[in-house]
Amino acid sequence: MDRSTINDALERGRAERLHYGPVHYIRFLDERPGLPRGTAVLGETMMIPGYPSIGRIQVLATGLGRHYAGGFWAEEKIDGFNVRILRHGDGVYAFSRGGYICPFSTDRAPELMDTRIFDEHPELIVCAEIAGPDNPYLEGSPPQIREDVQLFVFDLMQKGREGFLPQERKLDLIDRYGLPATRCFGRFRPGDVDRLRSLIMELDAEGAEGLVFKGAPDERRTKYVTGRSNITDIALCSEQLLDLPPEYFSNRLLRLAIFARENGQRDDPELERALGRAFLGGLHQAMDSSMAQGRVSHAFRCRFRTEHNALRFMDHLKRTGGSRVRMAEGSPRREGNHWILEFERILERMTGTLSNTLAGGFQYD
Amino acid sequence: MDRSTINDALERGRAERLHYGPVHYIRFLDERPGLPRGTAVLGETMMIPGYPSIGRIQVLATGLGRHYAGGFWAEEKIDGFNVRILRHGDGVYAFSRGGYICPFSTDRAPELMDTRIFDEHPELIVCAEIAGPDNPYLEGSPPQIREDVQLFVFDLMQKGREGFLPQERKLDLIDRYGLPATRCFGRFRPGDVDRLRSLIMELDAEGAEGLVFKGAPDERRTKYVTGRSNITDIALCSEQLLDLPPEYFSNRLLRLAIFARENGQRDDPELERALGRAFLGGLHQAMDSSMAQGRVSHAFRCRFRTEHNALRFMDHLKRTGGSRVRMAEGSPRREGNHWILEFERILERMTGTLSNTLAGGFQYD
Numbered sequence: 001m002d003r004s005t006i007n008d009a010l011e012r013g014r015a016e017r018l019h020y021g022p023v024h025y026i027r028f029l030d031e032r033p034g035l036p037r038g039t040a041v042l043g044e045t046m047m048i049p050g051y052p053s054i055g056r057i058q059v060l061a062t063g064l065g066r067h068y069a070g071g072f073w074a075e076e077k078i079d080g081f082n083v084r085i086l087r088h089g090d091g092v093y094a095f096s097r098g099g100y101i102c103p104f105s106t107d108r109a110p111e112l113m114d115t116r117i118f119d120e121h122p123e124l125i126v127c128a129e130i131a132g133p134d135n136p137y138l139e140g141s142p143p144q145i146r147e148d149v150q151l152f153v154f155d156l157m158q159k160g161r162e163g164f165l166p167q168e169r170k171l172d173l174i175d176r177y178g179l180p181a182t183r184c185f186g187r188f189r190p191g192d193v194d195r196l197r198s199l200i201m202e203l204d205a206e207g208a209e210g211l212v213f214k215g216a217p218d219e220r221r222t223k224y225v226t227g228r229s230n231i232t233d234i235a236l237c238s239e240q241l242l243d244l245p246p247e248y249f250s251n252r253l254l255r256l257a258i259f260a261r262e263n264g265q266r267d268d269p270e271l272e273r274a275l276g277r278a279f280l281g282g283l284h285q286a287m288d289s290s291m292a293q294g295r296v297s298h299a300f301r302c303r304f305r306t307e308h309n310a311l312r313f314m315d316h317l318k319r320t321g322g323s324r325v326r327m328a329e330g331s332p333r334r335e336g337n338h339w340i341l342e343f344e345r346i347l348e349r350m351t352g353t354l355s356n357t358l359a360g361g362f363q364y365d
Numbered sequence: 366m367d368r369s370t371i372n373d374a375l376e377r378g379r380a381e382r383l384h385y386g387p388v389h390y391i392r393f394l395d396e397r398p399g400l401p402r403g404t405a406v407l408g409e410t411m412m413i414p415g416y417p418s419i420g421r422i423q424v425l426a427t428g429l430g431r432h433y434a435g436g437f438w439a440e441e442k443i444d445g446f447n448v449r450i451l452r453h454g455d456g457v458y459a460f461s462r463g464g465y466i467c468p469f470s471t472d473r474a475p476e477l478m479d480t481r482i483f484d485e486h487p488e489l490i491v492c493a494e495i496a497g498p499d500n501p502y503l504e505g506s507p508p509q510i511r512e513d514v515q516l517f518v519f520d521l522m523q524k525g526r527e528g529f530l531p532q533e534r535k536l537d538l539i540d541r542y543g544l545p546a547t548r549c550f551g552r553f554r555p556g557d558v559d560r561l562r563s564l565i566m567e568l569d570a571e572g573a574e575g576l577v578f579k580g581a582p583d584e585r586r587t588k589y590v591t592g593r594s595n596i597t598d599i600a601l602c603s604e605q606l607l608d609l610p611p612e613y614f615s616n617r618l619l620r621l622a623i624f625a626r627e628n629g630q631r632d633d634p635e636l637e638r639a640l641g642r643a644f645l646g647g648l649h650q651a652m653d654s655s656m657a658q659g660r661v662s663h664a665f666r667c668r669f670r671t672e673h674n675a676l677r678f679m680d681h682l683k684r685t686g687g688s689r690v691r692m693a694e695g696s697p698r699r700e701g702n703h704w705i706l707e708f709e710r711i712l713e714r715m716t717g718t719l720s721n722t723l724a725g726g727f728q729y730d
Binding site: 053055056057058059061062063064065066067220222238241242246247249250251253254256257258260261266267269271272273274275276277279280283284287353357358359360361362363364365 | 418420421422423424426427428429430431432585587603606607611612614615616618619621622623625626631632634636637638639640641642644645648649652718722723724725726727728729730
């Protein structure tokens with residue numbers, strides 16, 4: 001990226017200088033022509049493109065034909081958080097979706113993938129999802145991951161360039177370097193609605209999140225999630241009912257109903273019950289927590305290779321979370337080869353409302 | 366009310382002059398010391414006090430003792446809309462909660478109650494709920510009302526004065542003039558939690574909305590609703606998921622969970638299913654409507670004694686609803702002794718979102 005573009009953005013307050021230890025970088029605060037939000041510049045001018053947002057379709061029968069002229073790939077969508085991993089100088093770094101170098105992902109990347117791919121291909125950016133129960137950001141995780149986190153590679157990009165490597169080249173590199181990757185279910189065409197319905201119902205039963213469709217380079221990528229994933233999200237987050245943006249719940253309710261309609265689950269009593277239970281279960285947990293501890297919170301736990309990165313992440317939490325984050329006593333603590341960080345995110349509105357209401361307080365609403 | 370207070374409010378834009386046919390009145394736009402929102406002035410200076418908001422408690426075991434020192438009355442809370450009915454000159458008028466003379470309620474009042482009470486007591490204001498399936502404002506209505514609307518008197522006030530008539534005096538006047546009234550379940554004390562729990566579970570099973578507690582004149586009135594009423598509200602309004610303020614749903618979810626906890630319904634599979642069905646049923650209806658008519662709307666129907674008032678109400682709808690209100694062809698039409706008005710309220714966000722989504726459109730969220 002040319003220096004004058006960078007300097008201009010810095011001067012207009014549309015970019016900021018940051019550093020991660022000795023590594024200096026610039027983060028763009030918003031999207032730029034051809035470059036998604038999360039774009040960063042490493043060193044002097046090396047542009048690291050942001051990972052583009054993926055539009056969501058909710059109806060296969062109408063959506064596929066509308067967005068794809070010919071064939072497209074269907075890959076698994078993983079319920080985790082998006083990182084871009086690359087080598088810079090002697091180190092491997094992981095950028096978050098927002099364009100920050102993430103201490104957790106950077107610390108763990110070498111354990112989660114073989115980084116020798118960067119020896120021969122220092123220009124590559126590995127785009128992946130980190131998912132699992134022991135992650136510091138998300139309440140949910142894929143059911144098959146029982147502990148810690150895993151990495152799922154789904155795209156390769158190149159430093160300084162827009163766009164993705166072609167699917168075949170990506171699959172070839174993933175294969176050659178033994179990278180852990182999302183499942184690729186092959187090629188489909190817009191008319192393959194029935195095949196995709198069977199596939200999505202299998203994923204629904206497994207507890208997988210859904211699919212990402214990737215057509216020709218000039219076509220929009222889209223995502224399509226299982227009905228069950230909406231219930232899972234609601235179950236995990238209903239304890240945060242008043243703290244999350246309300247669209248969190250309304251979007252998922254609508255998606256679930258649309259999915260049920262397309263996939264023969266209208267009036268399914270088990271689905272109805274699971275949805276009701278998703279809301280009520282989390283709210284009962286929140287009340288239990290309010291009665292027992294006087295607060296409602298969600299507990300997180302994650303592990304680091306180095307104490308140094310654990311402390312850096314703690315700093316980040318304290319800076320961004322303020323009084324909403326409560327570190328567990330004695331964090332980080334050594335456990336085997338790792339440093340364990342445990343903390344809670346306090347749900348302030350749930351804490352306040354439940355403590356007043358359960359004590360017999362009144363509200364005007 | 367003295368003229369200078371009224372003039373001052375008018376000058377500062379805190380009150381507005383309105384008229385209903387030949388009747389001129391002034392409506393205060395916000396609450397005033399000692400006078401709730403909805404306060405109005407009839408003629409030159411006759412103050413019509415607003416009906417005060419009632420705080421909600423959600424836990425009997427802690428709430429009753431916190432708000433009542435001694436005994437209190439428990440009356441049924443009706444799922445309708447609040448009106449204040451009075452005689453002024455030769456006419457009987459009904460004010461809405463917000464302080465407007467309501468053409469619908471004014472038209473129907475003489476059919477819904479015996480207005481001879483005003484012959485001997487022209488100073489009285491009858492505070493009541495109007496409820497039933499054929500009402501122009503609310504989606505819901507008490508299950509025992511099969512058609513049209515009914516009136517339920519629950520308080521008496523006096524023109525020009527703050528506060529309510531004492532309970533005994535009210536019951537006496539209701540009795541003497543044969544007014545239709547809300548059920549009064551008698552006197553309770555804060556320790557009567559078990560008795561009230563039995564009562565609320567009976568009401569829950571009947572489909573009633575809940576209770577209003579009325580203590581000493583200087584004590585706060587409170588309301589307490591059944592768990593089931595929350596599910597009913599969600600079922601009736603989930604077709605409006607994106608059009609209602611999101612708190613509509615989150616407040617009811619929380620109330621339901623708290624009610625279930627206090628009343629032994631935690632983990633009740635029937636309750637869970639009913640809640641899930643409440644959300645999904647309305648959303649399926651909204652989709653049916655989107656597919657069949659290209660719009661999502663809620664249909665209303667109500668009847669008037671006079672064509673004149675029906676037209677006045679239509680005017681009001683057109684003025685306040687704009688393109689969101691769609692009158693049925695040929696409204697108002699004569700049916701027996703009444704004029705029938707039918708109209709739809711269009712749910713604009715549901716209409717737009719579903720039409721795009723069902724046609725395969727994508728969203729970024």
